[in-house]
Amino acid sequence: MLDRRKFLKLTGSSIAGLSLSSAFNILPKGLFANTPKQKITSYIRKWGMTVDLDACAKRPGCRDCIDACNIIHNIPDLGSPKEEVKWIWKSPYPTVFPEHIHIINREEIKNLPVMVLCNHCDNPPCVKVCPTKATWKREDGIIMMDYHRCIGCRYCMAACPYGARSFNWFDPRLFLKTVYQDFPTRTKGVVEKCNFCEERLVRGLLPACVEVCKENALIFGDLAVIDSDVTKMLKQRHSIVRKPHLGTEPKVFYIL
């Protein structure tokens, strides 16, 4: 058991720790870009995102986030919904939130498609089934893919309850309008998905979809920090996640 003195000491130091870590968060975004190691701070980051459905609804038909993502990740446009490759895309409300359809009656939102992407689950079913460890959860919560190791068995696609993973049925290079040099393409026969723009985060940039959204409908930040943009948003507004009953613990939250 802790005695009173020890307890006070401990709480004191953890409060000091917290304020220190939040000090990091208010520093300019470029801060952690210059340091090679990502683990420069004493705490572990936990990246998360909020999707504000009202803000998104202000521009029906807008697909800035999708286009930005597709370009910088060399995502092919196959034009066929069955075989397409998608990292962030639109899906009908009843498909995205089957269990919320009766609880929340917001016609103006319910009839519009919802932006969906990999949820970067805290408890990811895809990771458990991968036989080659080509997909895994990073310390900061990003579910990574190692395309060098993917054998294309598609177990992860079967395991993901959100359909967030796509298989390359064709050589993606045949379906690219422009080739973006700073990110490799994939090949026929590997699975791919959103990486929370991990390659941009290391350079101190926000994910591309977040950066281009004119309505600030997408907010990205560190869930481990008490006053980051995402945490603030989650505190102020009502949020839901997709299929909470599955226990996957998504880190993409929908604000209603």
Next chain:
Amino acid sequence: MCEISSAEGRIKRGVEGSRGVEARMYDKIKIIAGIIIFLIIMLTPFWYNSLTGKAAYVPQLKIGTDARQCVENTSYMKSNHMDLLNKWKESVVREGMRVHKTRDGKLYVISLTGTCLNCHSSKAQFCDRCHDYAGAKPQCWDCHIVPNNAVSSRQEE
């Protein structure tokens, strides 16, 4: 040959050891001619190469840069660049670490396309030329991009 070995009987060994060994080879001409023809056929490629200079052929590599030093020393790169690339890949994909520090302290952004091919500006006249010669066929370019007129935002790096 078999005539010789089956000719045991005809080889008379002096049991008393006073008369030495008396041996005979039949078809001497044919056997020696056969050996000579065999040797000529065997050695032709070697003579051919030394006369035409083909064996001395090494691919002429176009380094493609004004820089004088690779990311590590040349002999290491020559024999171990695939290990280095493997380490680079692990470093970026597994550890999220995108900077390579050379032994003499220089820093390079880890990127096959953006760094290696930035100096070795002609993949065809450098990587490929040597790989064709050595019979190595890396699959990297199925995904990694060979810059020509591809779009880039990272020119400043």
